[in-house]
């Protein structure tokens with residue numbers, strides 16, 4: 001196995017973990033969306049997001065990850081969640 005193969009194996013293992021965690025996250029956010037629809041709450045909560053982004057930046061710095069990468073990825077994930085919550089609200 002070449003060095004490149006080894007590195008790609010490591011990447012594949014991490015991708016499996018990321019996908020498993022993302023699936024779990026989307027299951028919980030789906031439950032939040034159902035709760036919001038039942039209680040007529042807004043799809044987006046910017047106060048909650050601000051707290052999350054503060055934490056995401058802090059965690060990124062602690063883990064040697066560029067906070068801009070993490071923020072960009074989370075912005076996209078949260079936007080997908082908001083779209084789904086809007087869909088559940090109009091059902």
Ligand SMILES: C=C(O[C@@H]1C=C(C(=O)O)C=C[C@H]1O)C(=O)O
Pocket residue numbers: 029032043044045046048049052077078081082085
């Ligand atoms: C999941 C929620 O809904 C939205 C999505 C969020 C997320 O994916 O973390 C955070 C805040 C909300 O804009 C929530 O309100 O907790």
